[in-house]
Amino acid sequence: MSSQLHPNVLWVQLAGLLLLLAPGANLARCPEQCVCDQIQLTVACVNKNLTEVPPAVDEITVKLDLRGNNIQELPTGAFKHTPYLTHLSLQRCNIRRVKEGAFRSLGRLVFLNLANNNIDILYQESFDGLSSLKQLLINNNRVEEIKPGAFSQLGFLNLLSLMHNQLVYIPNMAFQGLQNIKWLRLSHNSLNYLDIEAFAGLFTLTRLSLDHNELQFFPTETMTRLPQVTRLDLSYNPMTYLGEETISMAKLTHLFLDHMSLQDMANSAVSTSPSLVHLDLGHNQLRVIQPLSAGTPNLARLVLAGNPIYCNCYLRPLREWGLRSKVKLLGSCGGPAHFSEENLEAIHPQDLRCQSQDAMLKAEFEEANRARPPPTQEPENKVKCPANCVCEADTHHSSCENRAHTKVPRGFSPTTRLLDLRGNHFHYLPGNSFPGVAQVVSLHLQRCKIVEVEAGAFSGMKGLIYLYLSENDITSLSPDTFKGLPQLTYLHLEKNRFTAFPSGAFKLLPSLLALHLENNTIAKLEPDALTGAEGLRGLYLTGNAINQVSPRALQQASDLDTLHLGGNKLKVVPTQALSKAGNLRDLRLSGNPIRWVGPDAFGPLGSLKELYLDNMGLEKMSRGSLAGLTSGLRSLFLEGNQLEEVPNLHPLASLEVINLADNPLMCDCPLLPLRMWIEKVNLKVRATCANPPELKGRRVKDVHIFKACPGGESLPSTPTLGPKLSKTPKSNKPKPTHLNRRRQVRMPKVKPKARKSPTAKLTTNAETRRRA
Template sequence: MYSMGCPSAWWALLVLLLSGIPGVHLAKCPKQCLCDQIQLTVSCVNKNLTEVPPTIDEITVKLDLRGNEIQTLPTGAFKHTPYLTHLTLQRCNVRTVKEGAFRSLGRLVFLNLANNNIEILYQESFDGLTSLKQLLIDRNRVEEIQPGAFSQLGFLNLLSLTHNQLVYIPNMAFQGLQNIKWLRLTHNSLNYLATEAFAGLFTLTRLSLDHNELQFFPTETMTRLPEVTRLDLGYNPMTYLGEETVSMAKVTHLFMDHMSLQDLANTAVSLSPNLVHLDLSHNQLRVLQPFSAGSLKLARLNLAGNPIYCNCYLRPLREWALRGKVKLLGACGGPAHFSGESLEAIHPSELRCQSQEAMLKAEFEEQMRVTPPPTPEPDNKVKCPANCACEGDTHHSSCENRGHTKVPRGFSPDTRLLDLRGNDFHYIPGNSFPGVAEVVSLHLQRCKIVEMEDGAFNGMKGLVYLYLSENELTSLSPSAFKGLPQLTYLHLEKNRFTTFPKGAFKLLPGLLALHLEHNSISKLEPDILIGAEKLRGLYLTSNSINSVAPRALDQASDLDTLHLGGNKLNEVPTDALGKTLTLGELRLSGNPIRWVGPQAFQPLARVLKDLYLDSMGLEKMSKDSLAGLGPGLRSLYLEGNQLEEVPDLNSFTSLEVINLADNPLLCDCPLLPLRIWIEKVNLKVRATCAHPPELRGQRVKDVHVFKACPGGENLASSPTLAPTKTSKTPKSTKSKPAHLNAPRQVKVVKTKSKGRKSQTPKPAVTKKTAKRSKMA
């Protein structure tokens, strides 16, 4: 029996034995690195490497490259290590991830890119990572996510993008994440979320959006998240939650702490029936009404850190909490005899109000007790006009709903966010905002504005977001936006425009998104976008547009998104699309278009990715109506029409989403091309027969009538999805460990289908997405 006390002898014997076995030899190891040939790991930490070492052994499973100077990850950077499961690249000063940099890493499950300098996530940055489960991109400089960036990460469970520079999430930004469970977007500068920003995330259960710049609850965006149970929104500058604001069927834990909430409707969470824990701690709430009956499951309400005034106005809430056994966390902020007392310790009968005179006196005494006598204003005190609230640490100033009839003046020059919504300005004279050149976001919604004088915003050189929604504007002067060189997002929806404000954008060289939804614009005349040559998104949903001139959009050569839904067009504006050579998304939903003629979308061949033709009453489409769109089109929405047959879709090889629901399809031989196409593609196609009567309600893919048609003899009896393509195992001259030679299991993901009120259907199985440019 061998002695176990001489490990060096054992090692020498093992080396000797291995050297005698053909095809087996000691693994390669870069000279700067530490290699463990038993655990198959390589560590090259803090070695000042400028590229991925090409001599790393092919069978390496874990690779640690932290603390190097690999500024660019080129295409095929890891082609020599196809068996990696864990890759760490923190603090490598990575700036650029080239297309296909990770393409050979089909077995990788963990990738850490934290603490680098990545600014843009390109469409195919993560191409090839088909098994990845965790992706960490924290503490970079990400300011843009291009659509399709995550399209191949179908097995990803965790995506973390904290501490970056995101200000806006575009539609479909996370498309392809079919198994995502937790999305972390904390510590960014998010100010706006597109309605479909999280569309397709049907498995997401936790979303972290705390420490951002969201000023209102994104109700429409959140309704697209049917499985989220925990939502973190703390440390956002929201001041009010309106009626039925939170509509999330499965959310159980909602965190809205450390915000600026001053009031919320008692029905704010009534459409979230499973809510158990609501955290409203550290806001500015003084009085809170009992929540409506829709919140019967609520068991814990955190009000700590609010200036709750414990008098008769709090009694209904305290009684409601006792009846529903809801635990109230927090303490009274007044009056004096209750100050600091736990809310749970006070019986409702103790919550009384004195006479009005006594109550006012008590409040005055309380204020004098808590607030020290006035002292000379220190130099560093935040400047703030009367009847407004200003915060120095966040650089936010708010005069929301304060009844102002003139724009207040005297804000701190460091103000970044200025909220003036809900006042009665009517008229905005020139130079209304002196001394606030650093304001990034200006809110003037619901201010009854009828007219703006030339140069009203003069001097606001840092303004990026301007919200003029829900006012009474009918026209704009050509010099209305003078002095706004950085303005990027302009909101003019829900005003009273009857004609497009042509010429008003000549002084906005940086304008990317123009919102004019819900006005009464009747037509689009030639050259309406003069001065807006860089425009990427034009939103004209729900106007009264009945014609689009052939040269209407000529100046917007970079236009990527055009929304014309809910208007009065009776034909596709083909001629007007001739110069929109980068248009990726076109929405014509809800227009009374009954016929789509041949070559209707030919100007958009090879560039259009998403086409919405739903809910139009469409009766017929020419067989060449979609000519030219085939290879590049990613989604096609035709639901809610009157189509009995559809054009041949055989050339549509990149489709990820198609919806033909609620059409009276005639399941007979003219529909055979659709039936054959459905069998060939790896997609869930929502198409049912309406005729003949005996087939009504059956799925097109399941009926057998097509077998009797010429060319239908070889149709499968039970159609199935096309076989999944798997990557080939790289060739190697070495013997591989047993676990690497084992056959790889491919998980088949079934997409759940649940009804929801939205014009955007759920994406089905995601394929490789064609590259496109999208508004950041």
């Protein structure tokens, strides 16, 4: 045998050796039921009747497709073996619950599809760990409740889709934490009410889809909280009227109000939406529409197709306005006969004439008779409904709104899920006021002049989740007021006449998560105020008269996530009381007369994400007042105060939003730490000099005075006067070690007879103030 190997044999051996040496060549794993692509790093296990996430998926997989299985529940750590996933598809998996931390290891995931499952509740920690997620689809589930903080970990999410679910109400701050959201899709739900702060915090949202819901009124106050929205879709909602200045959205360009029930619209309805370009009012019941008042100079298209527009002299002002303002009118005439189906744009204003009054009345009478449908027999399966109320069988909604009832009507269908009784004159709710409606989920009793609620008034309402008692005259509640409401989750008592916190009234509400008591006159929070409400997540007390918070007021609030105390009369930060709420994420003290914040004022709140200290008249904050908030504080609001200096911000490594506007900042050497911090972070910091006078109005970042301060030598030589150039975000770079410790700014001594420059004079003045 020859001692030399044939060249072909040599190549085979070499190839085998390379394969053995390739990283992971023998480690690639693929579950038996799945199809794996080791080049694209994808795994597909579609329609395999799997009951759990297959554990044998290779660790380096980036795309995992599990559609059409029978997983039912995603346990904690379900994907801990696949930390590199970027795309995950879980449609049609019969998933009923996503447990806390199910996605916790998926820090690289950018796309998650949970459509066509059976999820009914979105829990607080369901999406914990998805810090890079950009698109989340939860369409075609059974979602009827969003727990407070459900989306608080999704800071990079651009698209959230909750279409085709069972939401009837959006509570305040429901989408808190979505700091980069662009499009929110809530179409095809049963929404009939949006809280004023429902979309609060969505400062980047540009598109909102609310079509195919049950909103009867345009939610004006709610929408004003969306400063960047340009496209709003409210089609297929049963609205009948739009009043003056109903839509007030500064950047709105496209508004869709088609396929509703509009019968009338004030000519100034959109006058406070100056950017509006496209307004769709198609397929409503508008016969006459007036020219829109000034305030929409950019409007180019007004869609009126599908309306019974009567083309006579009453339409002439609109047609002339359209020509004068260069607004294209899209639609056709519904009458009279000689103009029927004629394109609105094709009709000359001078041709729009009115006949004599008798002829007009005759023509309208004939048209009405012609359009009137033949009488139909009443269906045998008509839903039960009390007199002077409206009940819908298909949606299970019943309404007696604004009907001047003095007693709660009886006789509603036992399948009723939403019961709307607002605007009546009940004054008093006796025990067992709602018999036979155990399936009601949402009960509206706003503006009913209620003074007293008897114990057991809601007995039997086992399915009630949302209870609205807002805008009544209630002053107190007995311990048994809410007897029989084991599922009650959201309780609204704002705008009543409480002068004391109704302690003890919540002991029979084991599921209570959100308690609203805004705009009452509560003066203080007594010890153990939340007895019985141990699971409470959100406590809203804005606009009361609270001047004292007992150190034990929040003793039972270990799960409290949101605490709003803005607009009260607190003079100090209630640090001792807050120490009992160690899981607090959102704290609002805006508008309280707090003049000084001492060291470690928020030390016990290591989990805090949002802190509002704006518009308080705050004059000074200790340098260490924010100590303890280093791990996760994302938003800090200090605008509208009297601060000349600010506390140490260097440890706030996770900060994403900060507002220092409208403070009289003193731009000299003691402010150098702030200037150095601004240079190191990739944030837009609104901070403007007020003193010295020659720098008034200049951005702190743009003034060069700090370069002359000891330690400021590394600052740029020339101020940044133009727009900030795009550059690699600095938040991904490790922070220099010198930023993690306090810097002592020492001022140089100035020789007595030496002539002082303006910079030296500023430095000496700063030293004098600090010594004083």
